[in-house]
Amino acid sequence: MLVRRCLAGDAVAWEEIVQKYNRRIYNICYRFAGSGEDAQDLTQEVFIKMYRTLKTYDVERGAFMTWVTTITRNLLVDHFRKSKQDRVTDSMDTAPSEHEDAMPLSEQIPDKGAPPDAHVQSRETGETVHRALQKLSPELREAVILRDLQDMDYREIAAVLKVPEGTVKSRINRGRAELARLLQRTYRQVM
Amino acid sequence: MPGESKNGMQCAEFDLLLSEVLDETLSGDKLEKFQAHGRVCPVCGPLLAEAKEGRHWLKSLQEVEPPANLVHNILVATTGVDTVRLRQPASAQPQISRAERMREWAGTLVSPVWAVARQPRFAMSFGMAFFSLSLALSMAGVKLSDVQHVDLRPSAVKRTYYETSGRVVKYYENIRFVYEIESRVREFKRATTPAEPGPAPEERKERKNNNNTSGQPEQKQERNYSQGGTQPVLASAPNDPPVVTVTTYRRFV
Secondary structure (H helix, E strand, O other): OHHHHHHOOOHHHHHHHHHHHHHHHHHHHHHHHOOHHHHHHHHHHHHHHHHHHHHHOOHHHOOHHHHHHHHHHHHHHHHHHHOHHHHOOOOOOOOOOOOOOOOOHHHHOOOOOOOOOOOOOOHHHHHHHHHHHOOOOHHHHHHHHHHHHOOOOHHHHHHHHOOOHHHHHHHHHHHHHHHHHHHHHHHHHHO | OOOOEEOOEEHHHHHHHHHHHHOOOOOOHHHHHHHHHHHHOOOHHHHHHHHHHHHHHHHHOOOOOOOOOHHHHHHHHHOOOOOHHHHOOHHHOOOOOHHHHHHHHHHHHHHHHHHHHOOHHHHHHHHHHHHHHHHHHHHHOOOHHHHHOOOOOHHHHHHHHHHHHHHHHHHHHHHHHHHHHHHHHHHHHHHHOOOOOOOOHHHHHHHHHHHOOOOOOOOOOOOOOOOOOOOOOOOOOOOOOOOOOOOOOOOOO
């Protein structure tokens, strides 16, 4: 309904779409890109692309949320390709790159000096996990973000990533395990 | 080993069911086989533990708050306008007239000067100056309402000058006429009023001594202007004087 109103030229309907989805898109961008500034720019780009391609949205092909997330994911992939992050990934799938810092991730992540369960809700721990998330490969990162942070179901994620559900589940499992391994190393160094 | 089968389940199948186990949607015989495989498989067992821990970490991440101006920036970048304003009723939108804009502009110019003038020392000086000026104007009979109507054109100024000078001449002539009338009336009164009896000789003498400080010879004050030079004068005489009759001729003009 909002999309129809928006296509009919209703500026208020477009504002409602922006109000409804800006938080979700910003969070996806922030968790994937890693920085607030990049997330803000990417969120704006997503909405600009949405605004230009809104007439291409087909209700029968999927939910509007899936369409929006697909646009976001495609822009994030483009952004990742343009940036240098593709050379510094530390993923279970890929061998450590030659551009990887000599320091292990456990040393790159700041020392928090506390067991994980004690301050799991603290801001510092959140930043630590966020930094560890940036070390995952983009395929694993996007899978766990959509599943564990955006609570999308496997079918929707498969539609967004354009891969089979089995691949989605496998990526999610490996992404979770890889993240746990990174953080274990971190806190093992600390303790 | 990914392809290895342990307790009736291959590692690939274990990997597929891992998500469902963590989502707590798997049950029954499949769940038992899954747990049995995880206990004996050196690869899948740690994977289950790590995936569970990683999920726990990810779930601990809280949603971040987008910047406050994000929506505004998006709306400006897409539609070119902030449509939040469209929601507001037209009456709520302030419409600034040209006069208000001019007033604001003048305010920006005057406000620094006004800030200085509001200092107590300057305020007192300005107050005294205003009081003095207003007092002087009111004493001179000048009203501000009259000043507003002053015509400063050269012809009007010239006309005002001649009118004012004519008024002054007329006033002077009137005063002169009044003084002349007054002096005539005074003369007439003196001519018609009889001479008042003079004071006693001793009293007159005292007054003479007290008042005359000029050193000049005494003047006769008791002249009777009603007597003409042709009137008979009776001079004082000794007790038995010879009677002399003087005849004068009155002249009639």
